[in-house]
Amino acid sequence: MEQYxxxxxxxxxxxxxxxxxxxxxxxxxxxxxxxxQAISLQIQQKRMSEGGTRTVLSREERILDRYATGLGARGxxxxxxxxxxxxxxxTTAEPGAGGGPQGAR
Amino acid sequence: MEQYxxxxxxxxxxxxxxxxxxxxxxxxxxxxxxxxQAISLQIQQKRMSEGGTRTVLSREERILDRYATGLGARGxxxxxxxxxxxxxxxTTAEPGAGGGPQGAR
Numbered sequence: 001m002e003q004y005x006x007x008x009x010x011x012x013x014x015x016x017x018x019x020x021x022x023x024x025x026x027x028x029x030x031x032x033x034x035x036x037q038a039i040s041l042q043i044q045q046k047r048m049s050e051g052g053t054r055t056v057l058s059r060e061e062r063i064l065d066r067y068a069t070g071l072g073a074r075g076x077x078x079x080x081x082x083x084x085x086x087x088x089x090x091t092t093a094e095p096g097a098g099g100g101p102q103g104a105r
Numbered sequence: 106m107e108q109y110x111x112x113x114x115x116x117x118x119x120x121x122x123x124x125x126x127x128x129x130x131x132x133x134x135x136x137x138x139x140x141x142q143a144i145s146l147q148i149q150q151k152r153m154s155e156g157g158t159r160t161v162l163s164r165e166e167r168i169l170d171r172y173a174t175g176l177g178a179r180g181x182x183x184x185x186x187x188x189x190x191x192x193x194x195x196t197t198a199e200p201g202a203g204g205g206p207q208g209a210r
Contacts (some may be wrong), residue, residue, distance in 0.1 A: 018148050025141045025167065028177035029134060029187070036130045043123050050107070059124070063131065070135035071190055078186045082134070085179050 033085060040086035054087075138190060145191035159192075 044054050060083065067079035149159050165188065172184035 006130055013147055013149055015148050019150075020145050021144050022141055023171075025137050025144075026171055027175075028137055029141075030172060030180070031132050032133055032137075033176060033183075036127055036134075039123050039126050039130075042118055043127075046118055046120055046123075047110075066128075066131055066134060066163050070132075070170055071138060071146075074186075075135070076181070076192050078138075078190060081179075081183045081186050082131075084184060 033082060036082070037086045044087075123155070141187070142191045173199060 012016055062081065064076050064079045067082075068073035069075070071078060152159060168188065169181050169184045172180035172187075173181070178181060
């Protein structure tokens with residue numbers, strides 16, 4: 001049998017209501033990311049209109065660190081995911097768009 | 106030059122304050138996921154203590170759909186990431202733990 005992290009489960013704990021709570025949290029996460037996308041897009045637009053690059057590596061690293069600090073090592077993968085989601089759709093290849101994480105706003 | 110999604114940028118738009126807003130949203134996302142982890146762990150514990158499996162595929166698929174509906178195709182990768190973050194640490198290999206997404210709560 002597997003051993004899993006031992007967490008005290010309250011006696012009156014009901015899976016159905018716990019799942020409803022998770023569903024509500026998921027909707028909050030989605031809504032916040034949609035807002036993040038909108039703001040992020042405006043930053044990209046502003047930077048590009050001023051002839052700047054779309055991403056700033058140091059800014060990106062601070063965002064990755066924030067998620068790793070809050071959620072552990074796997075938080076970094078989540079942050080990369082969120083940065084990717086917040087990247088505006090680019091229709092032609094960006095000149096000089098090197099590898100690595102992109103999209104820090 | 107790349108073409109990017111055209112978004113109207115307000116004239117008084119300031120990148121610094123926009124980044125502060127994004128930083129605040131990131132902290133909210135982290136905090137919500139920490140809460141989701143705690144609830145999710147309790148559900149896993151409860152299911153395992155009752156001899157059930159830790160994950161329910163149909164539940165998982167509903168969660169993936171929710172993120173894809175809200176955030177588009179890339180929302181699915183984010184959901185898989187969040188499910189992974191919310192999975193309790195298992196110290197021994199789970200019997201019958203097949204491939205594919207795990208950890209729906």
